[in-house]
Amino acid sequence: DVKVTQSSRYLVKRTGEKVFLECVQDMDHENMFWYRQDPGLGLRLIYFSYDVKMKEKGDIPEGYSVSREKKERFSLILESASTNQTSMYLCASSLEDEAFFGQGTRLTVV
Amino acid sequence: RKEVEQDPGPFNVPEGATVAFNCTYSNSASQSFFWYRQDCRKEPKLLMSVYSSGNEDGRFTAQLNRASQYISLLIRDSKLSDSATYLCVVNKHYGGSQGNLIFGKGTKLSVKP
Numbered sequence: 001d002v003k004v005t006q007s008s009r010y011l012v013k014r015t016g017e018k019v020f021l022e023c024v025q026d027m028d029h030e031n032m033f034w035y036r037q038d039p040g041l042g043l044r045l046i047y048f049s050y051d052v053k054m055k056e057k058g059d060i061p062e063g064y065s066v067s068r069e070k071k072e073r074f075s076l077i078l079e080s081a082s083t084n085q086t087s088m089y090l091c092a093s094s095l096e097d098e099a100f101f102g103q104g105t106r107l108t109v110v
Numbered sequence: 111r112k113e114v115e116q117d118p119g120p121f122n123v124p125e126g127a128t129v130a131f132n133c134t135y136s137n138s139a140s141q142s143f144f145w146y147r148q149d150c151r152k153e154p155k156l157l158m159s160v161y162s163s164g165n166e167d168g169r170f171t172a173q174l175n176r177a178s179q180y181i182s183l184l185i186r187d188s189k190l191s192d193s194a195t196y197l198c199v200v201n202k203h204y205g206g207s208q209g210n211l212i213f214g215k216g217t218k219l220s221v222k223p
Contacts, residue, residue: 031210033210033211035213040118040215041215042197042213042214042215042216043154043197043213045210045212048210056210058210090153090154092211094211097142097144097159097201097211098144098156098159099154099156099211101153101154101155102153103152103153104153
């Protein structure tokens, strides 16, 4: 079974903090993604990566950056957390078209 | 026009009912189409891919109409366990990358006893 693991299920951070969300997949997938999911807005793509050290902006990259130093790991960084970044963050990896998701990280910024 | 549009519902149906969801997409160059299922407080999981010829998996039937740019999902003989949010997903290509999945906002289904 494909496994995508996110480092935390729940996280509470203060405004202005630098926040790291980690995601690891164990199936040697090329593509990895970060989404956020908000009520009424659905899943929105933040960043994705189709190879080590490669990254592409998604639809809402502002306020975020990513890092992919190893194939299995894709990190999302909130440079200076703000309250409007309170959300559910979902990491995914894909083989061809099917995406496999991690369990999600519910981030609250206070 | 939004890239992927779905009726958010909720669809409230009795057990045993047949229910259909539609989804429209804006990018005529999209090549791959899917339905994902997301249970409450869980991550999305692939339900089925959608092919031009239509495909069936047990009680679930998915169809694609490229000319009208819409995708449908039909669920027959609804079960309580079918209650979930159903996400329409379209592959969109960014530049030279393999492509990326664009999710609709989802249609919520609630099956009642």
